[in-house]
Amino acid sequence: MPPNLSELDAFVAVAQARSFRGAAALRGGSASSLSESLRRLEARLGVRLLNRTTRSVTPTEAGMRLMERLAPALGDIAGALDAVNSFRDSPRGVLRLNAPGIVAAKILPAIACRFLAAHPGVTLEVVASDSFIDVLAAGFDAGVRYEERLARDMIAVPIGPRVQRFVAAAAPAYLAAHGRPAHPKELVDHRCIRHRFESGVTPPWEFERDGETVKLSPEGPLLANTAELEVAAAVAGLGVIYGFEEFLRPRIETGELVAILEPWGQSFSGPFLYYASRTHMPAPLRAFVDFIKADAELRSQRPSPASHSASSPTR
The missing domain is CATH 1.10.10.10 (Winged helix-like DNA-binding domain superfamily/Winged helix DNA-binding domain)
Known part of the structure; x- marks a missing residue:
């Protein structure tokens, strides 16, 4: 056989x-x-x-x-x-995406749910990974990455917010015990909660204000590659955390964390969907690209707050 x-x-x-x-x-x-x-x-x-x-x-x-x-x-x-698929009213098939953890957790859900509701014949498979891989060789139709990780031979389409930022925060109890830093350089004397990517890279913390840039690698009680664990440690008063605003803002709004060094928070351009330039694009991918382009056009027509100066996050 x-x-x-x-x-x-x-x-x-x-x-x-x-x-x-x-x-x-x-x-x-x-x-x-x-x-x-x-x-x-x-x-x-x-x-x-x-x-x-x-x-x-x-x-x-x-x-x-x-x-x-x-x-x-x-x-x-x-x-x-x-x-x-071109003979159907709605595309059918599987769309495989690879995306960073922050995108999969905080940006993609709203977009994916609306897309799937509009295209019931499509099955979306998403793998969240912060490792930089060859998405096509790995069997994906497309990937989501930030600007500094985009391959030049790929087509890139903006997806989600066009400006994101990092914020620093700590629990009220921690600040009461250790004081509130007034300048990023003071963080070397604080206990800090660090993030390590799957690649093994632990990026330095970068701050920027009025043309002054501060880059440092503070130390602390926790080094992890899971945002949920890092946020939990910060809420427990174990140290200062510096990360995506999307992860920290809910805890800041409840008072479990207090934002610090706010004028210094680094801003950077939002993520991009990228895929190979090929003549026969899979119908589910074509539908998704058209969907996020239309979504971006709608967002551009809405009033938006003034954006910060953009620079890419370290990976």
Whole structure:
């Protein structure tokens, strides 16, 4: 019996990701189902396609040759099937997006819910990740990133707010015990809650006011890659936090946190949806691009507060 399309697609996903778990996370399935598909495919072909160890998954020479031929062929098949969407009133299919945690948590929900309501035939798969990856090689249709991470050969479309900012804050109890800093340089004498990205990078804190820029790497009791944990630590009075306003503003409004150094908060341009320039854009992606463009046009017609000077957040 010849191999089926799902087995071939599973093989390409694992071979490109070099990991069963990685391919499963990107495609929204399970590592065990991918492993079973690969076992069946190799049994049908009578050839080992992947070398598997506890540490790595790499294509054999036969697997590499098969992947080189299959990847573009599967792309052509997907494009051919998607062309049928042009004969429907509403597009159908899966739209796979990769987005930073802040976008997935605070920006994408409102946009995604309205888009899905308008396009009931589309299934949206979103993977939140702060790592910079090749979205196309990883099996995504598009990604969301900030300006300094956009590849030049990609098409970029603004999505969500065009200006965001970082704010510093601390719990009232912490400020009562340790004092309120009047200048960012004073943070070196404070306990600070830091963020580390999935890449392992712990970015410095950058502040700007009237042309003066201050960059420092303070220390403190917590270093994490989860915004919820960092905010909880700040609310518990463990130290000063500096992060996206979208995460901190709700706690500031309830009084659990107090904004500090407000004139120094760094502003930066909002995120962009980016995708490859290709002739046959998948119908779900085309619909999503049209949707966010129309959404941006509506926002531009509304009165907006004066924006701060823009610079990109460190990644």
